[in-house]
Amino acid sequence: MKHINWFPGHMAKTIKTLKQQLSQTDIIVELLDARIPFSSRNPIIDTLIQEKHFHIIALTKTDLADETITKEWLTHLKKSHKTVVAINSLKGKGVKQLLSICKQFSDTKKAQKRFYITKVMICGIPNVGKSELINKLAKKKANQVQNKPGVTKKTKGFLLDLHMELIDTPGILWPKLDNQATAKKLALTKSIKETITEDSQLADWLLSFLKDYYPDRLKTRYKLNDINKHNDILIEDISYSMKWLTKNNTPNEEKATRQLIEDFQKQRFGLISLDRISQL
Ligand SMILES: Nc1nc2c(ncn2[C@@H]2O[C@H](COP(=O)(O)OP(=O)(O)OP(=O)(O)O)[C@@H](O)[C@H]2O)c(=O)[nH]1
Ligand SMILES: [Mg+2]
Structure with missing residues:
Protein backbone atom coordinates (compact mmCIF):
# COMPACT_ATOMS: atom_id res chain seq x y z
CA MET A 1 0.00 0.00 0.00
CA LYS A 2 1.20 3.45 -0.87
CA HIS A 3 2.28 5.59 2.12
CA ILE A 4 0.25 8.80 2.11
CA ASN A 5 2.02 12.09 2.80
CA TRP A 6 1.38 15.60 1.49
CA PHE A 7 3.48 18.55 2.54
CA PRO A 8 4.13 20.80 -0.48
CA GLY A 9 6.46 23.79 -0.30
CA HIS A 10 3.72 26.37 0.18
CA MET A 11 2.75 24.73 3.49
CA ALA A 12 6.27 24.98 4.93
CA LYS A 13 6.35 28.60 3.76
CA THR A 14 2.95 29.30 5.33
CA ILE A 15 4.09 27.94 8.70
CA LYS A 16 7.04 30.37 8.60
CA THR A 17 4.74 33.28 7.72
CA LEU A 18 2.26 32.37 10.46
CA LYS A 19 5.06 32.25 13.02
CA GLN A 20 6.11 35.76 11.97
CA GLN A 21 2.56 37.04 12.36
CA LEU A 22 1.94 35.48 15.77
CA SER A 23 3.08 38.44 17.83
CA GLN A 24 0.49 40.67 16.11
CA THR A 25 -2.31 38.12 16.31
CA ASP A 26 -4.99 38.40 19.00
CA ILE A 27 -7.43 35.63 18.19
CA ILE A 28 -6.64 32.28 16.60
CA VAL A 29 -9.66 30.48 15.21
CA GLU A 30 -8.67 26.87 14.65
CA LEU A 31 -11.03 25.17 12.24
CA LEU A 32 -11.67 21.44 12.60
CA ASP A 33 -13.76 19.35 10.22
CA ALA A 34 -16.76 18.07 12.22
CA ARG A 35 -16.49 14.69 10.47
CA ILE A 36 -12.91 14.28 11.73
CA PRO A 37 -12.39 16.56 14.77
CA PHE A 38 -9.38 14.53 15.90
CA SER A 39 -7.73 13.80 12.54
CA SER A 40 -8.10 17.39 11.36
CA ARG A 41 -6.23 18.70 14.40
CA ASN A 42 -2.85 19.84 13.17
CA PRO A 43 -0.13 19.40 15.85
CA ILE A 44 1.81 22.30 14.30
CA ILE A 45 -1.07 24.69 14.96
CA ASP A 46 -0.99 23.61 18.60
CA THR A 47 2.62 24.80 18.79
CA LEU A 48 1.69 28.20 17.31
CA ILE A 49 -0.87 29.05 19.97
CA GLN A 50 0.57 31.07 22.83
CA GLU A 51 -0.78 32.11 26.20
CA LYS A 52 -1.55 35.63 24.91
CA HIS A 53 -3.81 34.36 22.13
CA PHE A 54 -7.53 33.95 22.48
CA HIS A 55 -7.96 30.44 21.06
CA ILE A 56 -11.30 29.50 19.53
CA ILE A 57 -12.09 26.06 18.16
CA ALA A 58 -14.65 26.04 15.36
CA LEU A 59 -16.10 22.74 14.15
CA THR A 60 -16.94 23.34 10.50
CA LYS A 61 -19.11 21.42 8.03
CA THR A 62 -21.40 20.27 10.84
CA ASP A 63 -24.08 19.83 8.16
CA LEU A 64 -22.03 16.92 6.73
CA ALA A 65 -21.29 15.14 10.03
CA ASP A 66 -23.29 12.63 12.07
CA GLU A 67 -25.23 14.84 14.47
CA THR A 68 -25.04 12.48 17.47
CA ILE A 69 -21.27 12.13 17.12
CA THR A 70 -20.82 15.90 16.73
CA LYS A 71 -22.65 16.45 20.04
CA GLU A 72 -20.24 14.01 21.71
CA TRP A 73 -17.24 15.82 20.22
CA LEU A 74 -18.53 19.22 21.33
CA THR A 75 -18.93 17.98 24.91
CA HIS A 76 -15.47 16.42 24.77
CA LEU A 77 -13.76 19.51 23.32
CA LYS A 78 -15.46 21.83 25.81
CA LYS A 79 -13.79 19.92 28.65
CA SER A 80 -10.37 21.18 27.59
CA HIS A 81 -11.15 24.36 25.58
CA LYS A 82 -12.98 27.42 26.81
CA THR A 83 -14.48 28.46 23.48
CA VAL A 84 -15.84 25.94 21.03
CA VAL A 85 -18.38 26.76 18.32
CA ALA A 86 -20.20 24.57 15.80
CA ILE A 87 -20.47 26.00 12.30
CA ASN A 88 -22.19 25.41 9.01
CA SER A 89 -20.80 28.13 6.78
CA LEU A 90 -23.08 27.31 3.85
CA LYS A 91 -26.20 28.02 5.90
CA GLY A 92 -24.46 30.59 8.11
CA LYS A 93 -25.15 28.54 11.28
CA GLY A 94 -22.87 29.45 14.18
CA VAL A 95 -21.26 32.26 12.19
CA LYS A 96 -23.08 35.00 14.13
CA GLN A 97 -22.05 33.39 17.43
CA LEU A 98 -18.40 33.32 16.34
CA LEU A 99 -18.60 36.92 15.18
CA SER A 100 -20.11 38.11 18.43
CA ILE A 101 -17.35 36.35 20.44
CA CYS A 102 -14.71 38.15 18.33
CA LYS A 103 -16.57 41.47 18.58
CA GLN A 104 -16.71 41.20 22.34
CA PHE A 105 -12.95 40.77 22.42
CA SER A 106 -12.44 43.65 20.01
CA ASP A 107 -14.76 45.95 22.01
CA THR A 108 -12.71 45.33 25.16
CA LYS A 109 -9.50 46.16 23.28
CA LYS A 110 -11.08 49.24 21.72
CA ALA A 111 -12.05 50.49 25.17
CA GLN A 112 -8.39 50.24 26.21
CA LYS A 113 -6.91 51.64 22.99
CA ARG A 114 -9.12 53.74 20.73
CA PHE A 115 -7.58 52.77 17.40
CA TYR A 116 -6.75 49.16 18.15
CA ILE A 117 -7.35 46.64 15.35
CA THR A 118 -8.03 43.12 16.63
CA LYS A 119 -6.37 40.58 14.37
CA VAL A 120 -8.20 37.29 13.90
CA MET A 121 -6.24 34.50 12.27
CA ILE A 122 -8.35 31.76 10.69
CA CYS A 123 -6.29 28.61 10.37
CA GLY A 124 -6.60 24.87 9.84
CA ILE A 125 -5.97 22.02 7.45
CA PRO A 126 -6.64 22.42 3.69
CA ASN A 127 -10.27 22.52 2.51
CA VAL A 128 -11.70 22.77 6.05
CA GLY A 129 -13.61 25.93 5.09
CA LYS A 130 -11.41 28.85 6.16
CA SER A 131 -12.03 31.07 3.14
CA GLU A 132 -15.75 30.25 3.06
CA LEU A 133 -16.07 31.18 6.74
CA ILE A 134 -14.37 34.52 6.13
CA ASN A 135 -16.73 35.20 3.22
CA LYS A 136 -19.66 34.52 5.54
CA LEU A 137 -18.24 36.66 8.36
CA ALA A 138 -17.54 39.46 5.90
CA LYS A 139 -20.83 38.98 4.03
CA LYS A 140 -18.81 39.30 0.86
CA LYS A 141 -17.08 37.02 -1.63
CA ALA A 142 -13.70 38.21 -0.38
CA ASN A 143 -11.90 34.91 -0.97
CA GLN A 144 -11.80 32.18 -3.57
CA VAL A 145 -13.49 29.00 -2.40
CA GLN A 146 -13.40 25.53 -3.99
CA ASN A 147 -14.02 21.98 -2.82
CA LYS A 148 -10.39 20.90 -3.19
CA PRO A 149 -7.31 21.38 -1.00
CA GLY A 150 -4.64 24.01 -1.57
CA VAL A 151 -6.85 26.76 -3.03
CA THR A 152 -5.55 29.60 -0.83
CA LYS A 153 -1.81 29.96 -1.38
CA LYS A 154 -1.04 33.17 0.55
CA THR A 155 -2.20 34.74 3.81
CA LYS A 156 -4.58 37.61 3.17
CA GLY A 157 -6.08 40.17 5.53
CA PHE A 158 -9.64 41.44 5.27
CA LEU A 159 -10.63 44.52 7.24
CA LEU A 160 -14.05 43.68 8.66
CA ASP A 161 -14.51 47.09 10.23
CA LEU A 162 -12.30 49.78 11.75
CA HIS A 163 -11.43 47.51 14.64
CA MET A 164 -11.16 43.99 13.30
CA GLU A 165 -9.10 42.28 10.65
CA LEU A 166 -9.74 38.70 9.55
CA ILE A 167 -6.73 36.84 8.20
CA ASP A 168 -7.26 34.01 5.73
CA THR A 169 -4.40 31.51 5.69
CA PRO A 170 -3.45 28.64 3.37
CA GLY A 171 -4.38 25.21 4.73
CA ILE A 172 -1.50 23.40 6.37
CA LEU A 173 -0.76 19.78 7.17
CA TRP A 174 2.30 18.46 8.98
CA PRO A 175 5.49 17.05 7.41
CA LYS A 176 4.95 13.39 8.33
CA LEU A 177 1.58 11.68 8.43
CA ASP A 178 2.64 8.82 10.71
CA ASN A 179 -0.91 7.72 11.38
CA GLN A 180 -2.13 6.36 8.04
CA ALA A 181 -5.73 6.02 9.21
CA THR A 182 -5.62 9.78 9.81
CA ALA A 183 -4.14 10.26 6.32
CA LYS A 184 -6.99 8.27 4.76
CA LYS A 185 -9.61 10.26 6.65
CA LEU A 186 -7.97 13.49 5.49
CA ALA A 187 -8.02 12.22 1.91
CA LEU A 188 -11.65 11.07 2.07
CA THR A 189 -12.72 14.50 3.32
CA LYS A 190 -10.64 16.11 0.53
CA SER A 191 -7.96 17.71 2.67
CA ILE A 192 -5.26 15.80 0.81
CA LYS A 193 -4.85 16.18 -2.94
CA GLU A 194 -6.56 13.39 -4.86
CA THR A 195 -3.50 12.54 -6.95
CA ILE A 196 -1.51 11.62 -3.82
CA THR A 197 -3.71 8.63 -2.94
N1 LIG B 1 -21.24 21.57 3.49
C1 LIG B 1 -20.38 22.51 3.87
N2 LIG B 1 -19.42 22.90 3.03
C2 LIG B 1 -18.58 23.87 3.43
C3 LIG B 1 -18.64 24.46 4.71
N3 LIG B 1 -17.64 25.37 4.82
C4 LIG B 1 -16.98 25.33 3.65
N4 LIG B 1 -17.54 24.44 2.80
C5 LIG B 1 -17.11 24.06 1.44
O1 LIG B 1 -15.86 23.41 1.55
C6 LIG B 1 -15.06 23.68 0.41
C7 LIG B 1 -13.72 24.26 0.85
O2 LIG B 1 -13.91 25.54 1.41
P1 LIG B 1 -12.76 26.63 1.45
O3 LIG B 1 -13.26 27.76 2.25
O4 LIG B 1 -12.25 26.90 0.08
O5 LIG B 1 -11.65 25.82 2.28
P2 LIG B 1 -10.24 26.37 2.79
O6 LIG B 1 -10.09 25.91 4.19
O7 LIG B 1 -10.12 27.82 2.54
O8 LIG B 1 -9.24 25.53 1.85
P3 LIG B 1 -7.72 25.89 1.38
O9 LIG B 1 -7.70 27.30 0.91
O10 LIG B 1 -7.49 24.90 0.28
O11 LIG B 1 -6.85 25.63 2.56
C8 LIG B 1 -15.88 24.65 -0.46
O12 LIG B 1 -16.56 23.90 -1.43
C9 LIG B 1 -16.84 25.25 0.54
O13 LIG B 1 -18.03 25.73 -0.05
C10 LIG B 1 -19.69 24.02 5.59
O14 LIG B 1 -19.83 24.46 6.74
N5 LIG B 1 -20.51 23.05 5.12
MG1 LIG C 1 -8.85 28.90 1.36
Whole structure:
Protein backbone atom coordinates (compact mmCIF):
# COMPACT_ATOMS: atom_id res chain seq x y z
CA MET A 1 0.00 0.00 0.00
CA LYS A 2 1.20 3.45 -0.87
CA HIS A 3 2.28 5.59 2.12
CA ILE A 4 0.25 8.80 2.11
CA ASN A 5 2.02 12.09 2.80
CA TRP A 6 1.38 15.60 1.49
CA PHE A 7 3.48 18.55 2.54
CA PRO A 8 4.13 20.80 -0.48
CA GLY A 9 6.46 23.79 -0.30
CA HIS A 10 3.72 26.37 0.18
CA MET A 11 2.75 24.73 3.49
CA ALA A 12 6.27 24.98 4.93
CA LYS A 13 6.35 28.60 3.76
CA THR A 14 2.95 29.30 5.33
CA ILE A 15 4.09 27.94 8.70
CA LYS A 16 7.04 30.37 8.60
CA THR A 17 4.74 33.28 7.72
CA LEU A 18 2.26 32.37 10.46
CA LYS A 19 5.06 32.25 13.02
CA GLN A 20 6.11 35.76 11.97
CA GLN A 21 2.56 37.04 12.36
CA LEU A 22 1.94 35.48 15.77
CA SER A 23 3.08 38.44 17.83
CA GLN A 24 0.49 40.67 16.11
CA THR A 25 -2.31 38.12 16.31
CA ASP A 26 -4.99 38.40 19.00
CA ILE A 27 -7.43 35.63 18.19
CA ILE A 28 -6.64 32.28 16.60
CA VAL A 29 -9.66 30.48 15.21
CA GLU A 30 -8.67 26.87 14.65
CA LEU A 31 -11.03 25.17 12.24
CA LEU A 32 -11.67 21.44 12.60
CA ASP A 33 -13.76 19.35 10.22
CA ALA A 34 -16.76 18.07 12.22
CA ARG A 35 -16.49 14.69 10.47
CA ILE A 36 -12.91 14.28 11.73
CA PRO A 37 -12.39 16.56 14.77
CA PHE A 38 -9.38 14.53 15.90
CA SER A 39 -7.73 13.80 12.54
CA SER A 40 -8.10 17.39 11.36
CA ARG A 41 -6.23 18.70 14.40
CA ASN A 42 -2.85 19.84 13.17
CA PRO A 43 -0.13 19.40 15.85
CA ILE A 44 1.81 22.30 14.30
CA ILE A 45 -1.07 24.69 14.96
CA ASP A 46 -0.99 23.61 18.60
CA THR A 47 2.62 24.80 18.79
CA LEU A 48 1.69 28.20 17.31
CA ILE A 49 -0.87 29.05 19.97
CA GLN A 50 0.57 31.07 22.83
CA GLU A 51 -0.78 32.11 26.20
CA LYS A 52 -1.55 35.63 24.91
CA HIS A 53 -3.81 34.36 22.13
CA PHE A 54 -7.53 33.95 22.48
CA HIS A 55 -7.96 30.44 21.06
CA ILE A 56 -11.30 29.50 19.53
CA ILE A 57 -12.09 26.06 18.16
CA ALA A 58 -14.65 26.04 15.36
CA LEU A 59 -16.10 22.74 14.15
CA THR A 60 -16.94 23.34 10.50
CA LYS A 61 -19.11 21.42 8.03
CA THR A 62 -21.40 20.27 10.84
CA ASP A 63 -24.08 19.83 8.16
CA LEU A 64 -22.03 16.92 6.73
CA ALA A 65 -21.29 15.14 10.03
CA ASP A 66 -23.29 12.63 12.07
CA GLU A 67 -25.23 14.84 14.47
CA THR A 68 -25.04 12.48 17.47
CA ILE A 69 -21.27 12.13 17.12
CA THR A 70 -20.82 15.90 16.73
CA LYS A 71 -22.65 16.45 20.04
CA GLU A 72 -20.24 14.01 21.71
CA TRP A 73 -17.24 15.82 20.22
CA LEU A 74 -18.53 19.22 21.33
CA THR A 75 -18.93 17.98 24.91
CA HIS A 76 -15.47 16.42 24.77
CA LEU A 77 -13.76 19.51 23.32
CA LYS A 78 -15.46 21.83 25.81
CA LYS A 79 -13.79 19.92 28.65
CA SER A 80 -10.37 21.18 27.59
CA HIS A 81 -11.15 24.36 25.58
CA LYS A 82 -12.98 27.42 26.81
CA THR A 83 -14.48 28.46 23.48
CA VAL A 84 -15.84 25.94 21.03
CA VAL A 85 -18.38 26.76 18.32
CA ALA A 86 -20.20 24.57 15.80
CA ILE A 87 -20.47 26.00 12.30
CA ASN A 88 -22.19 25.41 9.01
CA SER A 89 -20.80 28.13 6.78
CA LEU A 90 -23.08 27.31 3.85
CA LYS A 91 -26.20 28.02 5.90
CA GLY A 92 -24.46 30.59 8.11
CA LYS A 93 -25.15 28.54 11.28
CA GLY A 94 -22.87 29.45 14.18
CA VAL A 95 -21.26 32.26 12.19
CA LYS A 96 -23.08 35.00 14.13
CA GLN A 97 -22.05 33.39 17.43
CA LEU A 98 -18.40 33.32 16.34
CA LEU A 99 -18.60 36.92 15.18
CA SER A 100 -20.11 38.11 18.43
CA ILE A 101 -17.35 36.35 20.44
CA CYS A 102 -14.71 38.15 18.33
CA LYS A 103 -16.57 41.47 18.58
CA GLN A 104 -16.71 41.20 22.34
CA PHE A 105 -12.95 40.77 22.42
CA SER A 106 -12.44 43.65 20.01
CA ASP A 107 -14.76 45.95 22.01
CA THR A 108 -12.71 45.33 25.16
CA LYS A 109 -9.50 46.16 23.28
CA LYS A 110 -11.08 49.24 21.72
CA ALA A 111 -12.05 50.49 25.17
CA GLN A 112 -8.39 50.24 26.21
CA LYS A 113 -6.91 51.64 22.99
CA ARG A 114 -9.12 53.74 20.73
CA PHE A 115 -7.58 52.77 17.40
CA TYR A 116 -6.75 49.16 18.15
CA ILE A 117 -7.35 46.64 15.35
CA THR A 118 -8.03 43.12 16.63
CA LYS A 119 -6.37 40.58 14.37
CA VAL A 120 -8.20 37.29 13.90
CA MET A 121 -6.24 34.50 12.27
CA ILE A 122 -8.35 31.76 10.69
CA CYS A 123 -6.29 28.61 10.37
CA GLY A 124 -6.60 24.87 9.84
CA ILE A 125 -5.97 22.02 7.45
CA PRO A 126 -6.64 22.42 3.69
CA ASN A 127 -10.27 22.52 2.51
CA VAL A 128 -11.70 22.77 6.05
CA GLY A 129 -13.61 25.93 5.09
CA LYS A 130 -11.41 28.85 6.16
CA SER A 131 -12.03 31.07 3.14
CA GLU A 132 -15.75 30.25 3.06
CA LEU A 133 -16.07 31.18 6.74
CA ILE A 134 -14.37 34.52 6.13
CA ASN A 135 -16.73 35.20 3.22
CA LYS A 136 -19.66 34.52 5.54
CA LEU A 137 -18.24 36.66 8.36
CA ALA A 138 -17.54 39.46 5.90
CA LYS A 139 -20.83 38.98 4.03
CA LYS A 140 -18.81 39.30 0.86
CA LYS A 141 -17.08 37.02 -1.63
CA ALA A 142 -13.70 38.21 -0.38
CA ASN A 143 -11.90 34.91 -0.97
CA GLN A 144 -11.80 32.18 -3.57
CA VAL A 145 -13.49 29.00 -2.40
CA GLN A 146 -13.40 25.53 -3.99
CA ASN A 147 -14.02 21.98 -2.82
CA LYS A 148 -10.39 20.90 -3.19
CA PRO A 149 -7.31 21.38 -1.00
CA GLY A 150 -4.64 24.01 -1.57
CA VAL A 151 -6.85 26.76 -3.03
CA THR A 152 -5.55 29.60 -0.83
CA LYS A 153 -1.81 29.96 -1.38
CA LYS A 154 -1.04 33.17 0.55
CA THR A 155 -2.20 34.74 3.81
CA LYS A 156 -4.58 37.61 3.17
CA GLY A 157 -6.08 40.17 5.53
CA PHE A 158 -9.64 41.44 5.27
CA LEU A 159 -10.63 44.52 7.24
CA LEU A 160 -14.05 43.68 8.66
CA ASP A 161 -14.51 47.09 10.23
CA LEU A 162 -12.30 49.78 11.75
CA HIS A 163 -11.43 47.51 14.64
CA MET A 164 -11.16 43.99 13.30
CA GLU A 165 -9.10 42.28 10.65
CA LEU A 166 -9.74 38.70 9.55
CA ILE A 167 -6.73 36.84 8.20
CA ASP A 168 -7.26 34.01 5.73
CA THR A 169 -4.40 31.51 5.69
CA PRO A 170 -3.45 28.64 3.37
CA GLY A 171 -4.38 25.21 4.73
CA ILE A 172 -1.50 23.40 6.37
CA LEU A 173 -0.76 19.78 7.17
CA TRP A 174 2.30 18.46 8.98
CA PRO A 175 5.49 17.05 7.41
CA LYS A 176 4.95 13.39 8.33
CA LEU A 177 1.58 11.68 8.43
CA ASP A 178 2.64 8.82 10.71
CA ASN A 179 -0.91 7.72 11.38
CA GLN A 180 -2.13 6.36 8.04
CA ALA A 181 -5.73 6.02 9.21
CA THR A 182 -5.62 9.78 9.81
CA ALA A 183 -4.14 10.26 6.32
CA LYS A 184 -6.99 8.27 4.76
CA LYS A 185 -9.61 10.26 6.65
CA LEU A 186 -7.97 13.49 5.49
CA ALA A 187 -8.02 12.22 1.91
CA LEU A 188 -11.65 11.07 2.07
CA THR A 189 -12.72 14.50 3.32
CA LYS A 190 -10.64 16.11 0.53
CA SER A 191 -7.96 17.71 2.67
CA ILE A 192 -5.26 15.80 0.81
CA LYS A 193 -4.85 16.18 -2.94
CA GLU A 194 -6.56 13.39 -4.86
CA THR A 195 -3.50 12.54 -6.95
CA ILE A 196 -1.51 11.62 -3.82
CA THR A 197 -3.71 8.63 -2.94
CA GLU A 198 -4.95 5.47 -4.64
CA ASP A 199 -8.70 4.88 -4.74
CA SER A 200 -8.27 1.25 -3.72
CA GLN A 201 -6.57 2.11 -0.41
CA LEU A 202 -9.20 4.71 0.50
CA ALA A 203 -12.11 2.49 -0.53
CA ASP A 204 -10.70 -0.46 1.42
CA TRP A 205 -10.40 1.61 4.61
CA LEU A 206 -13.84 3.18 4.10
CA LEU A 207 -15.50 -0.17 3.50
CA SER A 208 -14.09 -1.59 6.75
CA PHE A 209 -15.21 1.53 8.60
CA LEU A 210 -18.75 1.36 7.19
CA LYS A 211 -18.99 -2.35 8.04
CA ASP A 212 -18.12 -1.51 11.65
CA TYR A 213 -20.01 1.72 12.21
CA TYR A 214 -22.78 2.03 9.60
CA PRO A 215 -23.54 -1.57 8.46
CA ASP A 216 -27.22 -0.94 7.69
CA ARG A 217 -26.51 2.09 5.55
CA LEU A 218 -23.92 0.12 3.59
CA LYS A 219 -26.39 -2.71 3.03
CA THR A 220 -29.17 -0.37 1.96
CA ARG A 221 -27.07 1.71 -0.42
CA TYR A 222 -25.75 -1.30 -2.34
CA LYS A 223 -28.69 -3.67 -1.82
CA LEU A 224 -26.61 -6.25 0.06
CA ASN A 225 -27.80 -8.90 2.50
CA ASP A 226 -24.51 -10.13 3.90
CA ILE A 227 -21.55 -7.84 4.49
CA ASN A 228 -19.51 -10.11 6.75
CA LYS A 229 -17.02 -10.90 4.04
CA HIS A 230 -13.48 -9.97 3.10
CA ASN A 231 -13.40 -6.52 1.46
CA ASP A 232 -12.18 -7.88 -1.89
CA ILE A 233 -15.22 -10.17 -2.09
CA LEU A 234 -17.51 -7.43 -0.89
CA ILE A 235 -16.32 -5.09 -3.65
CA GLU A 236 -17.23 -7.81 -6.14
CA ASP A 237 -20.66 -8.22 -4.51
CA ILE A 238 -21.22 -4.47 -4.70
CA SER A 239 -20.21 -4.43 -8.38
CA TYR A 240 -22.65 -7.23 -9.22
CA SER A 241 -25.42 -5.78 -7.13
CA MET A 242 -25.04 -2.31 -8.66
CA LYS A 243 -24.33 -3.73 -12.15
CA TRP A 244 -20.93 -2.06 -12.32
CA LEU A 245 -19.52 -4.59 -14.75
CA THR A 246 -16.86 -4.67 -17.45
CA LYS A 247 -17.60 -5.53 -21.09
CA ASN A 248 -16.94 -9.16 -20.19
CA ASN A 249 -19.48 -9.05 -17.37
CA THR A 250 -16.81 -9.28 -14.68
CA PRO A 251 -16.98 -6.90 -11.67
CA ASN A 252 -15.66 -3.43 -12.48
CA GLU A 253 -13.72 -2.97 -9.26
CA GLU A 254 -12.19 0.30 -10.39
CA LYS A 255 -15.65 1.79 -10.80
CA ALA A 256 -16.83 0.32 -7.48
CA THR A 257 -13.90 1.74 -5.49
CA ARG A 258 -14.32 5.20 -7.06
CA GLN A 259 -18.07 5.07 -6.44
CA LEU A 260 -17.60 4.12 -2.77
CA ILE A 261 -15.43 7.18 -2.20
CA GLU A 262 -17.80 9.47 -4.09
CA ASP A 263 -20.83 8.08 -2.29
CA PHE A 264 -19.22 9.04 1.00
CA GLN A 265 -18.17 12.47 -0.29
CA LYS A 266 -21.66 13.18 -1.64
CA GLN A 267 -23.38 11.99 1.57
CA ARG A 268 -25.10 9.10 -0.23
CA PHE A 269 -24.69 7.01 2.94
CA GLY A 270 -26.25 9.87 4.89
CA LEU A 271 -24.28 12.01 7.34
CA ILE A 272 -21.17 10.21 8.50
CA SER A 273 -18.46 11.00 11.05
CA LEU A 274 -15.14 9.19 10.70
CA ASP A 275 -13.58 10.03 14.10
CA ARG A 276 -14.85 8.57 17.37
CA ILE A 277 -13.93 9.69 20.88
CA SER A 278 -13.66 6.00 21.85
CA GLN A 279 -10.72 5.68 19.42
CA LEU A 280 -8.64 8.28 21.24
N1 LIG B 1 -21.24 21.57 3.49
C1 LIG B 1 -20.38 22.51 3.87
N2 LIG B 1 -19.42 22.90 3.03
C2 LIG B 1 -18.58 23.87 3.43
C3 LIG B 1 -18.64 24.46 4.71
N3 LIG B 1 -17.64 25.37 4.82
C4 LIG B 1 -16.98 25.33 3.65
N4 LIG B 1 -17.54 24.44 2.80
C5 LIG B 1 -17.11 24.06 1.44
O1 LIG B 1 -15.86 23.41 1.55
C6 LIG B 1 -15.06 23.68 0.41
C7 LIG B 1 -13.72 24.26 0.85
O2 LIG B 1 -13.91 25.54 1.41
P1 LIG B 1 -12.76 26.63 1.45
O3 LIG B 1 -13.26 27.76 2.25
O4 LIG B 1 -12.25 26.90 0.08
O5 LIG B 1 -11.65 25.82 2.28
P2 LIG B 1 -10.24 26.37 2.79
O6 LIG B 1 -10.09 25.91 4.19
O7 LIG B 1 -10.12 27.82 2.54
O8 LIG B 1 -9.24 25.53 1.85
P3 LIG B 1 -7.72 25.89 1.38
O9 LIG B 1 -7.70 27.30 0.91
O10 LIG B 1 -7.49 24.90 0.28
O11 LIG B 1 -6.85 25.63 2.56
C8 LIG B 1 -15.88 24.65 -0.46
O12 LIG B 1 -16.56 23.90 -1.43
C9 LIG B 1 -16.84 25.25 0.54
O13 LIG B 1 -18.03 25.73 -0.05
C10 LIG B 1 -19.69 24.02 5.59
O14 LIG B 1 -19.83 24.46 6.74
N5 LIG B 1 -20.51 23.05 5.12
MG1 LIG C 1 -8.85 28.90 1.36
